[in-house]
Amino acid sequence: MIIKYILSGLFLLLIFYSLIRPFSGLMPRIFLFSGSLLGFLSVLGVGYTNSVANFLGIGRGADLYLYLSLITIFVFIFYSFDKFKTIEKRIIKISREVALKDIDKN
């Protein structure tokens, strides 16, 4: 029973955090908010997540979590990939500037 309170509190904090944290776009906020909300509902009772799943046309709450998890994983992979590319380009830009400033003309 204690774990239920801890998790509920954690998810509520996350919902609050998703509303006040500054994000670069709307999508991360929606992701964090909806994920935390579903987490909170699942702690309250499986029936709640089943209701949401039924509303969305998905059979069970567990399936809804599976689909959302897959989407989250792929979004995260592509976001990370894009982020790595951006960082790589910045490193190259800096390295090039350093190299061009330090030309050794024999």
Added chain:
Amino acid sequence: MKNLDNVYVILPLFNESKVLDKVIDEVQSTFKNIIVIDDGSTDNSYDLLLKKDVTLIKHPINLGQGAAITTGFEYVKKIENAFAVITFDSDGQHSVDDAKEFAKTILNCEEEIIFGSRFLGNEKNIPLIKRNVLKIATFITNIITGMNLSDTHNGLKAIKKSCIKKLDLDINGYAFESQFIYQISKRKISYRELPANIIYTDYSISKGQSIRNGFIIIEDIIQSINKR
């Protein structure tokens, strides 16, 4: 009057200590202006280069061949008397005679870039598997870029400085050539092809690209399409 002194040779280099002495001596027999970009070599290439009469640019870390060539372009943009550049592989697979022919042609032709092609000359020199892989790569690159080249992944090129200024290259790895060609096509830059004989040695083959890199090239091409 423009002459070979207005043509700069860009030599991107990574761990080529075994052959760089010979390659640079050969290039120096024809060209006065050589820019070597040491792409973060971990062998003694840099020490050997210090003894050579070249302009030496050293990347603090390995960034990729495309990045090295782009660094060379950035440097040449600021050289007033530079009219054109020749990109020349440092593993000894290009012929200096071909580079000289490219330089003479770029000084006098209207086109802004000359692509080297190993399929316009003696293509039987090319190992069979490599020949077929190159043809497939050329076919795909031509479809994606809308160009009509016979060899899209040949490092030997002559490029006018006016052309370099029009490009905005940011792919550093294997797909640099594809992005380069894509931008030439998008910006409608005039070009021609000349035969470029490739000297295949065990060393140059071992330094070449593996077939698996083709997947990374395709991935990078798709990304570069979004870049104007």
